[in-house]
Amino acid sequence: EDQVTQSPEALRLQEGESSSLNCSYTVSGLRGLFWYRQDPGKGPEFLFTLYSAGEEKEKERLKATLTKKESFLHITAPKPEDSATYLCAATTQGGSEKLVFGKGTKLTVNP
Amino acid sequence: EAGVVQSPRYKIIEKKQPVAFWCNPISGHNTLYWYRQNLGQGPELLIRYENEEAVDDSQLPKDRFSAERLKGVDSTLKIQPAELGDSAVYLCATRGAGYEQYFGPGTRLTVT
Numbered sequence: 001e002d003q004v005t006q007s008p009e010a011l012r013l014q015e016g017e018s019s020s021l022n023c024s025y026t027v028s029g030l031r032g033l034f035w036y037r038q039d040p041g042k043g044p045e046f047l048f049t050l051y052s053a054g055e056e057k058e059k060e061r062l063k064a065t066l067t068k069k070e071s072f073l074h075i076t077a078p079k080p081e082d083s084a085t086y087l088c089a090a091t092t093q094g095g096s097e098k099l100v101f102g103k104g105t106k107l108t109v110n111p
Numbered sequence: 112e113a114g115v116v117q118s119p120r121y122k123i124i125e126k127k128q129p130v131a132f133w134c135n136p137i138s139g140h141n142t143l144y145w146y147r148q149n150l151g152q153g154p155e156l157l158i159r160y161e162n163e164e165a166v167d168d169s170q171l172p173k174d175r176f177s178a179e180r181l182k183g184v185d186s187t188l189k190i191q192p193a194e195l196g197d198s199a200v201y202l203c204a205t206r207g208a209g210y211e212q213y214f215g216p217g218t219r220l221t222v223t
Contacts, residue, residue, distance in 0.1 A: 004153075032210045043115075043202050043214030044154065087153055091210055097142070098167065099212060101153025 002027040004090050006102035013109050016077045021105045023088030024070040033071050034099065035064050036087040044087055078109045113137070115215035117203050123221045129191035132218045134203030136184065140213075142206035145178060145188050147199045148217070154202055160186065193222045 003026045013019055025033065032051055036044035048057040050066040057064045061082065063074040073086055085106045089099040116135040124130050136143050141162050146154035157176065159167040162183035171178065175194070180186040190197055200219050204212040 034211060036214075041216075041219075043204075043217045046211050046213060049209055049211050089153065097206075097210070098144075098156040098159065099154070101155070103151065103153055 002090065002092055002100045004088055004100050004102040006086075006088050006105050008105060009103065010106045011108070013075075013078055013107070015079055015109055015111050018074070018076045018078070020075070021073040021086055021088075021107070022070060023073070023102055025088075025090045025100075027090045027092045027100065029093035031091045031093045031097075033066055034089045034091070035062075035071070035073055036089065038085045038087055038104065047086075075107070078107075080109045080111050083107055083109045115203055115205055115213055117201075117215035117218055119218055120216060121219050121221075123223065124193055126195055126222050127192040129189065130193055130220060131187050131189045132201050132203075132220075134186045134188070134215060136186070136203070136205040137207075137213055140205035140207065141183065143180060143186050144204045144206070144212060145186070146202040146204060146214075148202055149199050154214075157188070190220075193220075195222050198222045 005024045007022045032049050035047040038044045048064040053068045055066050061076050065072045085104040087104045089101040118133050143160040145157040148154040158171045158178050160180045163180050178188045200217040202217045204214045
């Protein structure tokens with residue numbers, strides 16, 4: 001069964017304190033690995049797609065990387081406005097095209 | 112470019128009552144999804160449409176849930192009758208060119 005596991009469940013950082021969120025996946029034939037940001041009361045907001053091991057994507061203070069078993073979302077010098085839940089999802093080859101989501105990491109950045 | 116539009120944003124109903132959610136996708140996006148998100152969980156797929164055809168409804172509880180996408184644009188998701196366990200956020204999403212999905216703001220359903 002396809003599975004995506006995120007850790008930690010929650011993370012508290014001080015402003016400027018860099019860290020990483022982990023997403024491990026077990027899927028049959030990865031087509032794409034996605035990162036989303038979700039603010040309270042809103043739908044997930046697309047951040048990145050990674051397609052193959054070794055690939056990296058960056059956006060402002062966020063950098064996503066991918067290996068054959070896991071993905072990391074690195075947050076450099078975070079600000080309070082980076083506080084949100086970060087969701088990881090995988091989609092597999094074979095036609096179903098559904099996103100299998102992890103439970104998310106709730107990030108809180110204190111000023 | 113307008114995003115995915117959903118309505119209503121909030122709905123409170125008593126159990127056994129019917130409820131319907133509406134979704135207007137991003138223009139030109141032919142693939143449309145309905146997800147359900149429980150508190151503290153990631154979204155879970157209910158149904159996927161390619162244009163007006165439901166191509167994956169294996170996770171849709173068909174005894175009480177139904178969906179339609181007339182003319183391959185707007186879509187509605189219906190629950191009849193609602194149960195307490197149906198309380199959740201119902202999300203609509205559409206797919207871009209690179210398999211990424213774009214989500215609407217969701218409808219928060221509370222069944223009392």
